[in-house]
Amino acid sequence: MHPVAAIVLVSVILAALMVGISWLARRFSWEAELARKAVHVSLGTVTLSFPWLFDELWPVLVLGVLAISGFLILRMKRSLREGVGGALHGVERRTFGEIYFTLAVALVFWLSKGDPILYCIPILILTVADAAGALVGKRYGETGYATLSGRKSAEGSVTIFTATFFSAHIPLLLAAPELSRSGTLLVALTLAVLVMLFEAVATHGLDNLCIPFGGWFALQRFMDKTDGEMAIRLLVLVILLGMVMIVRKRSSLDGSAILGAVLYGFLCWSLGSWLWFLPPLILFASHLIHTPLVQKVDAKLNHDLRSILGLAATTIAWMLIGTVFQRQPDYYVVPFTIVIAGYFAMTSFGTLAVLKPDWPRSLRIILVSLKAVILSFLPLLAFNGWSSAPLIALPAVLFTVWAFSQVDPENPRRRWQQALVVFAISFIGLV
Structure with a gap:
């Protein structure tokens, strides 16, 4: 035609x-x-x-x-x-979902380059899973969790997982002969968990863009993996999700932020290596240790998805830069780790301000910066041996925390200002 x-x-x-x-x-x-x-x-x-x-x-x-x-x-x-x-x-609710839907169709069609599997599975997931999850969640949802645009339900998320699994598994069985039967099962299960997480963190209709793009991105990376490699990916994802659900009561992150943390951790591990995964894991462990202490003083302490988005945007940017310029896998791990150290120091500074308000501000800045740099760069030093990277990072982190201490806590743009400062400072890691 x-x-x-x-x-x-x-x-x-x-x-x-x-x-x-x-x-x-x-x-x-x-x-x-x-x-x-x-x-x-x-x-x-x-x-x-x-x-x-x-x-x-x-x-x-x-x-x-x-x-x-x-x-x-x-x-x-x-x-x-x-x-x-x-x-x-x-x-x-006010949403631009139909606009994002249209953009997603054009984007995935372009990215898939005429491959029916890479195009149809993400669009089928968006068509079936998103609609099923919304309808089931609205009618039967009782176990809710907070998001930036209101509340979503666990029942809706489980429905999205189930619908995504079948939307991926059946087409892969029928039209992807390069995958074994166990391979199609592993790809479909992993994709289902990821899409469930994408939908949980997307707000204001952005799930219509995040689900198909995330589905395409994951699918094109999974299609050439062996069954063993896919089994490891699924296992890591399930372990991350299980661990975070177990310890979530110790965290000040709300429902969608917790799920966003799982998605972020998996992306760090999947796109990078252990050097990209361990620093965020150390940051999260520190958060779990200190949050209960702070909540004894401030019982209303709460962090939403924006706390994860700023960190994710600035760190994953370095992964994408490495992909675009086709550098060796760990070429940009130092600026990536500087971003982690900057966020580590800023959160520690806020914690210390609550627990030790009588300590001089300059002392708090120095202590949290030293702690953040040492712990964040520990994996890099352990895997690659001694380098000058922590010494280069320390002045950058000190400046980041000082700048953070000058920002009005009530400023609604505070998180994005922090993200821009940390990302700009992290370029010193290229020296």
């Missing part, structure tokens, strides 16, 4: 689905979430045909522009929003 004809056909089908579902929702008084997810599943099912309809990226981009333009018009025109767009905008 000619690409232009395919664009017209898909556009007509998508528009008809929107109109039809909106009419059905009004006619039979569907719940707002059910109507929205009906649109979600219908549009996702149509986009699964793209690898067979389009050989090039530009038709998908054209469809994306048309779809986003239509969604924005529905948002701006009240009469359309309450009519044709009623199925999308009946929910009370």
